[in-house]
Amino acid sequence: MRREAPDWRPSAPLDVLKARAELYGSVRSFFAARGVLEVETPILSQYATVDRHIDSFAVSTPHTSHLTPHGFLHTSPEFAMKRLLAAGSGPIWQIARVFRAGEQGRYHNPEFSLLEWYRPGFDHHALMDEVAALLAACGIAGRCVRLSYREAFVLHAGFDPLALDAADLRERLRALGVAEPQGLTAQEIGDADFWLDLCMSMVVGPRLGVEAPEFVYDFPASQAALARVRPGDPPLAERFELFWQGAELANGFHELTDADEQERRFQADQTWRAARGRAVPPYDCHLLDALQAGMPACAGVAVGLDRLLMLKLGLASVAETLAFAADRA
Amino acid sequence: MATVSTNEMKAGTKLLIDGDPYSVIDNEYRKPGKGQATNTLKIRNLKTGRVLERTLKSGDTLEVADVEDKDMQYLYSDGEFWTFMDPKTYEQVQAGKEAMAEAAQWLKGEETVRITFWNEVPLVVYAPNTVELTIVETDPGVKGDTATGGAKPAKLETGAVVRVPLFIQQGERIKVDTRTGEYLARAGK
Numbered sequence: 003m004r005r006e007a008p009d010w011r012p013s014a015p016l017d018v019l020k021a022r023a024e025l026y027g028s029v030r031s032f033f034a035a036r037g038v039l040e041v042e043t044p045i046l047s048q049y050a051t052v053d054r055h056i057d058s059f060a061v062s063t064p065h066t067s068h069l070t071p072h073g074f075l076h077t078s079p080e081f082a083m084k085r086l087l088a089a090g091s092g093p094i095w096q097i098a099r100v101f102r103a104g105e106q107g108r109y110h111n112p113e114f115s116l117l118e119w120y121r122p123g124f125d126h127h128a129l130m131d132e133v134a135a136l137l138a139a140c141g142i143a144g145r146c147v148r149l150s151y152r153e154a155f156v157l158h159a160g161f162d163p164l165a166l167d168a169a170d171l172r173e174r175l176r177a178l179g180v181a182e183p184q185g186l187t188a189q190e191i192g193d194a195d196f197w198l199d200l201c202m203s204m205v206v207g208p209r210l211g212v213e214a215p216e217f218v219y220d221f222p223a224s225q226a227a228l229a230r231v232r233p234g235d236p237p238l239a240e241r242f243e244l245f246w247q248g249a250e251l252a253n254g255f256h257e258l259t260d261a262d263e264q265e266r267r268f269q270a271d272q273t274w275r276a277a278r279g280r281a282v283p284p285y286d287c288h289l290l291d292a293l294q295a296g297m298p299a300c301a302g303v304a305v306g307l308d309r310l311l312m313l314k315l316g317l318a319s320v321a322e323t324l325a326f327a328a329d330r331a
Numbered sequence: 332m333a334t335v336s337t338n339e340m341k342a343g344t345k346l347l348i349d350g351d352p353y354s355v356i357d358n359e360y361r362k363p364g365k366g367q368a369t370n371t372l373k374i375r376n377l378k379t380g381r382v383l384e385r386t387l388k389s390g391d392t393l394e395v396a397d398v399e400d401k402d403m404q405y406l407y408s409d410g411e412f413w414t415f416m417d418p419k420t421y422e423q424v425q426a427g428k429e430a431m432a433e434a435a436q437w438l439k440g441e442e443t444v445r446i447t448f449w450n451e452v453p454l455v456v457y458a459p460n461t462v463e464l465t466i467v468e469t470d471p472g473v474k475g476d477t478a479t480g481g482a483k484p485a486k487l488e489t490g491a492v493v494r495v496p497l498f499i500q501q502g503e504r505i506k507v508d509t510r511t512g513e514y515l516a517r518a519g520k
Binding site: 053054055056104105106107108109110181182183184185186190195196198199200202203204207225227243250253 | 338358359360361362363364365366367368369370371384385386387388389390391
């Protein structure tokens with residue numbers, strides 16, 4: 003059946019598709035020269051991420067129903083790659099197509115390409131060095147500034163993000179003229195991370211990486227995700243993000259290797275989701291078993307290649323880097 | 332009550348906010364790596380024309396405004412109401428002064444105009460982008476002066492006043508861009 007036809011033609015001009023192919027070539031050479039093994043892992047899994055702010059596509063087939071999906075499209079190849087590490091793979095990398103429900107905008111397409119790699123023996127600072135080297139190999143300035151999460155907030159928002167509670171953070175944002183989202187719940191208003199996220203996306207993030215790519219590292223422990231937390235006052239998550247031209251390009255961790263702690267975090271995220279009426283997918287038991295068996299201390303990072311290409315070529319949206327963006331897929 | 336989610340709001344989506352109809356101009360999705368996503372909407376109030384910004388949490392919904400655009404033919408005005416006809420159903424509707432706002436000064440009769448309806452009542456009437464009208468009053472210009480950039484006011488048959496080049500004479504038909512109010516060219520006979 004023919005409907006009012008969305009444009010059949012590609013979202014990206016052909017020279018951009020060629021630039022993408024060249025970028026992938028540079029990435030492949032970079033890892034080949036460093037002896038990192040290219041791997042492939044499943045896109046469809048019976049488990050899913052339980053990250054508070056990342057939603058998976060659930061897949062149904064004629065053999066299953068909406069209520070008991072056959073599985074989930076992965077939102078990153080992280081869990082499977084960590085199982086390979088636990089099985090003794092050594093350093094590994096891949097470019098994976100990943101899927102995140104509801105992520106659509108100038109910098110987002112629900113289906114996109116992540117470059118993800120893991121380095122046994124590295125910590126997050128050693129991995130930041132390698133990310134900078136990769137950028138240089140892809141023709142993007144290799145010298146990257148590095149500042150802590152706390153320094154980034156002090157510099158661009160004028161306050162210490164680790165010293166304030168939710169009410170103070172809310173007041174600071176008001177003073178900075180940031181519009182509050184409509185219809186906040188009491189849970190959100192009382193959640194310091196909610197206000198820190200808002201400040202990151204409205205105030206701090208857009209001012210990062212203006213001259214050259216810039217790393218932000220050592221996040222609040224409450225935003226550790228899958229990073230290890232370094233004890234201290236306050237304890238800090240050994241996590242980093244890379245920003246360029248105000249957009250986030252990469253997220254990396256000095257990885258959590260403790261299976262029990264990982265399971266506690268999965269359960270806490272499920273509880274958080276359930277309390278807010280969000281979908282609560284099953285967390286990855288294979289990963290927990292792999293961590294139990296022993297994953298080498300390592301650091302890992304995921305780089306958004308579509309965004310990297312968009313910024314490198316000076317394009318206005320990630321759609322312009324995709325053969326067919328979501329509205330034409 | 333139909334609602335629309337932040338992910339589905341595009342330029343042109345009509346929303347009902349605080350009892351007023353709005354049209355979405357832009358929808359900016361922002362998401363820190365692993366944090367709460369937001370959508371910042373740039374929206375135009377269809378009653379007042381004012382543009383403002385609203386930020387929502389991604390996934391939140393808003394009510395859809397029952398707003399519809401229709402092309403209709405302008406028939407006549409009694410000075411208080413302007414009467415239009417649907418060329419397909421011959422149904423007639425009347426628009427008041429508020430809905431006519433910018434459009435009234437460009438219409439003389441029989442033009443096809445776009446009308447935005449809200450709850451089936453005309454909310455805004457848009458004149459055609461360009462109109463051809465006769466000049467009923469302007470100072471005599473300088474004959475043969477077709478090159479210099481001078482301009483003078485000219486009153487059109489509908490009452491609108493536009494700036495025209497000096498060589499344009501009273502009684503001539505000219506083409507005008509109604510969005511900017513600018514003279515475009517002499518119109519063919």
